[in-house]
Amino acid sequence: MVATKTKPPADWSLTHGPIGGAVNGFLALAALGAAAHAVDIDAWLPAAGTAVSAVGSILHSLDRGAHTPTLLYRLCCALSAGSWLTYTAATTPWTSGAFYALGLGALAAGVLAPWFRIKEPATGAGRTVRAAVVPRRVAQVAADWEQRILAVTRVRVEITDVRTWDSKAGYTLTGLLPLDGTTRQILAGASDQLAAAARLPDGCGVEVAKGPHRGSFVMHVMTVNRLTEDVDWHGDLSARDIHDPAWLGEHRDSSPMTVPLREESVILIGQKGSGKTTLLHGLIWESARCFNGLTAVIDVNGGSLAQPWLHPWLEGETARPAIDWVAADLDEALEMTRILVEMAIDRKTSYRHLKVQHNLSLLPLSADLPSYQLLVDEGGELMSTTSRDPIKNEIRDNIEELLRIGRDAGFNTIISALRAVQDMVSPDVVKQSKVKIGMYCDDEAELAYLFGWNKGADPDELAGPGTGFYRVPGSTVRPFKGGNLRHGDIARAAVTIANNRPDLDAAGIAVGGDFYRDRLQRMRETFSGKAQVALPTQRPRAPQPPAPAEQPTPPARAGGPQLTVLRGGAASWPDPSEIAAAAAAGPVFAGDYDLGTGQGETLTAEQVHDAAPVPELLIQALDVIGEDRRIHSVALARALRLEQAELADLLGALGVRTLPNPFERGGERLRGYERQHLQDAAEAIRRGELQVPPEVADWPAA
Ligand SMILES: Nc1ncnc2c1ncn2[C@@H]1O[C@H](COP(=O)(O)OP(=O)(O)OP(=O)(O)O)[C@@H](O)[C@H]1O
Numbered sequence: 267m268v269a270t271k272t273k274p275p276a277d278w279s280l281t282h283g284p285i286g287g288a289v290n291g292f293l294a295l296a297a298l299g300a301a302a303h304a305v306d307i308d309a310w311l312p313a314a315g316t317a318v319s320a321v322g323s324i325l326h327s328l329d330r331g332a333h334t335p336t337l338l339y340r341l342c343c344a345l346s347a348g349s350w351l352t353y354t355a356a357t358t359p360w361t362s363g364a365f366y367a368l369g370l371g372a373l374a375a376g377v378l379a380p381w382f383r384i385k386e387p388a389t390g391a392g393r394t395v396r397a398a399v400v401p402r403r404v405a406q407v408a409a410d411w412e413q414r415i416l417a418v419t420r421v422r423v424e425i426t427d428v429r430t431w432d433s434k435a436g437y438t439l440t441g442l443l444p445l446d447g448t449t450r451q452i453l454a455g456a457s458d459q460l461a462a463a464a465r466l467p468d469g470c471g472v473e474v475a476k477g478p479h480r481g482s483f484v485m486h487v488m489t490v491n492r493l494t495e496d497v498d499w500h501g502d503l504s505a506r507d508i509h510d511p512a513w514l515g516e517h518r519d520s521s522p523m524t525v526p527l528r529e530e531s532v533i534l535i536g537q538k539g540s541g542k543t544t545l546l547h548g549l550i551w552e553s554a555r556c557f558n559g560l561t562a563v564i565d566v567n568g569g570s571l572a573q574p575w576l577h578p579w580l581e582g583e584t585a586r587p588a589i590d591w592v593a594a595d596l597d598e599a600l601e602m603t604r605i606l607v608e609m610a611i612d613r614k615t616s617y618r619h620l621k622v623q624h625n626l627s628l629l630p631l632s633a634d635l636p637s638y639q640l641l642v643d644e645g646g647e648l649m650s651t652t653s654r655d656p657i658k659n660e661i662r663d664n665i666e667e668l669l670r671i672g673r674d675a676g677f678n679t680i681i682s683a684l685r686a687v688q689d690m691v692s693p694d695v696v697k698q699s700k701v702k703i704g705m706y707c708d709d710e711a712e713l714a715y716l717f718g719w720n721k722g723a724d725p726d727e728l729a730g731p732g733t734g735f736y737r738v739p740g741s742t743v744r745p746f747k748g749g750n751l752r753h754g755d756i757a758r759a760a761v762t763i764a765n766n767r768p769d770l771d772a773a774g775i776a777v778g779g780d781f782y783r784d785r786l787q788r789m790r791e792t793f794s795g796k797a798q799v800a801l802p803t804q805r806p807r808a809p810q811p812p813a814p815a816e817q818p819t820p821p822a823r824a825g826g827p828q829l830t831v832l833r834g835g836a837a838s839w840p841d842p843s844e845i846a847a848a849a850a851a852g853p854v855f856a857g858d859y860d861l862g863t864g865q866g867e868t869l870t871a872e873q874v875h876d877a878a879p880v881p882e883l884l885i886q887a888l889d890v891i892g893e894d895r896r897i898h899s900v901a902l903a904r905a906l907r908l909e910q911a912e913l914a915d916l917l918g919a920l921g922v923r924t925l926p927n928p929f930e931r932g933g934e935r936l937r938g939y940e941r942q943h944l945q946d947a948a949e950a951i952r953r954g955e956l957q958v959p960p961e962v963a964d965w966p967a968a
Pocket residue numbers: 496497536537538539540541542543544545731732733747748749750751914915917918919922923
């Protein structure tokens with residue numbers, strides 16, 4: 267393709283431009299010559315005027331920074347015009363020769379003018395005079411930042427625009443880098459220092475991103491920590507195109523945080539309680555609702571990630587599961603990864619004609635030829651480079667091969683691991699996964715393993731579970747808050763997705779053979795193998811007042827007969843008749859299930875063992891809150907001798923979350939918990955509607 271260059275149109279205006287200038291010059295000199303002749307002035311007057319205009323032309327040219335040829339051109343024009351005027355004053359302008367000479371001179375001056383124009387001082391492409399762009403009220407902000415950037419980085423930038431965010435949580439600066447080859451990476455590497463120099467509040471920071479061209483930059487300055495606020499999950503279940511970016515949350519200026527999934531593999535690192543699982547559910551949602559996308563999950567820790575997505579299918583509500591294939595053990599994972607690699611290789615030949623037909627370099631994906639996203643949860647165990655388990659090693663090799671060869675065929679991986687360390691995820695996997703996400707983590711070295719040092723991933727900027735940093739190709743590292751996707755939302759999504767999602771293409775099914783065809787049967791056996799434990803139908807009694815602070819062990823429940831959680835083996839349990847007799851006599855065990863008086867189902871020993879009392883954590887938490895309606899997380903964590911993240915983890919496991927907005931207590935506005943939510947959780951446990959996870963039941967550890 268030939269690039270076309272557009273010429274500016276000829277300037278015919280009489281006030282400026284080469285044509286107008288020549289015509290003006292001709293007419294003006296002719297008029298002057300005629301007037302001088304009419305009043306019969308002495309020739310020395312135009313001669314003196316010529317000398318003055320020659321000197322003036324030199325001075326003006328020098329003042330405007332004109333080059334020597336331009337200066338000489340302007341001098342020639344002045345001298346020629348003056349000479350013509352002097353000559354006609356001394357003789358007469360009314361001869362054809364005089365007018366021809368004037369006309370030729372004007373024509374020559376006009377034709378040569380474009381080559382000798384005085385150039386405006388170089389302002390560079392897109393360079394704008396700030397005062398013209400930045401409104402006066404923000405000009406001070408721009409000037410301050412120019413000074414600050416100079417002081418911190420020794421780079422002299424020019425801020426050309428300041429835009430306040432709609433959320434009022436900060437502003438975005440657009441600026442120009444100097445012409446000495448400085449890149450925006452220098453600013454990105456100094457974002458921590460810039461945030462400190464700007465005295466931004468804790469949790470707030472500076473992000474440097476691409477500007478309109480390579481010599482520019484955009485700097486997001488956060489002045490209010492929006493990452494502390496909850497972001498609702500979008501809940502959109504309409505069919506998505508895998509080629510479009512997937513929404514996972516928001517940046518701190520409330521703009522959407524999206525990641526590409528068609529060509530890019532994802533690495534997601536997050537410690538326990540960081541919000542990794544929530545984000546993985548988000549990734550499943552966004553991959554599985556594609557009209558041209560399928561999802562598979564490997565979770566060799568029992569497949570808990572996939573369970574809520576399989577639930578409607580297991581319950582018979584849908585004909586097929588929302589997730590196409592789930593491997594909950596090593597054997598299934600091994601076969602699955604082998605087959606996926608074969609499918610990806612096969613697509614290169616089976617569908618080569620489609621690329622030719624559509625004249626595309628990438629396989630055109632559609633509902634008939636869907637992409638396949640393989641999500642590996644807690645991949646650290648499988649992706650570990652130090653494992654000696656041959657099965658794990660083969661699975662890892664297969665996943666790495668898929669990572670290498672799968673892009674064109676639409677086979678991508680989403681690998682999640684607990685930690686960003688070499689033992690858990692090899693540098694090669696980190697490098698090849700172009701979308702990198704690091705959830706809330708206080709270890710800067712781990713974030714650096716993922717993103718590199720001095721790339722702006724400062725843990726101080728994050729605000730607990732659900733927040734993290736991410737980078738997509740061609741962009742800088744940015745903090746974000748993930749959308750808070752809850753299990754209730756998944757149940758609804760699993761039905762819609764299961765009903766609407768595509769099936770694997772015929773060639774893929776042929777490659778998968780019987781093992782692929784029988785996967786649903788094996789998944790059903792795996793996930794519905796265990797008999798579900800029935801909970802007592804009898805309603806337990808209302809919660810009792812919390813134990814006094816100086817008495818950490820929960821008080822015995824007043825009232826009717828109760829059962830207790832029995833630890834240890836069945837051999838160590840008392841005789842059930844003894845329990846029943848003791849229960850009938852009054853309160854016997856602390857924190858127990860109330861079966862009423864002789865009514866309700868008979869519980870098996872296993873059911874008794876599984877039933878959970880209101881955990882110590884809730885009892886103590888309610889005690890600490892007392893009569894108040896709310897409590898700051900920091901105060902509650904301190905009273906319970908927990909880290910805030912641990913408290914969030916434990917209460918989160920019971921479905922109790924901090925309130926979305928900060929509130930005031932003791933003169934401070936912070937986020938925290940609502941007493942009613944804790945009471946609701948206690949009620950749900952008593953009613954048998956909420957299972958107490960072991961980490962909560964075991965708290966506080968002895
Ligand atoms: N996007 C979010 N917004 C608000 N809170 C969140 C978000 N993601 C997670 N959380 C909170 O953090 C808690 C832990 O989240 P999640 O289970 O996703 O973390 P995890 O890293 O997978 O931990 P675990 O391995 O223990 O399950 C949740 O109970 C929830 O309260």
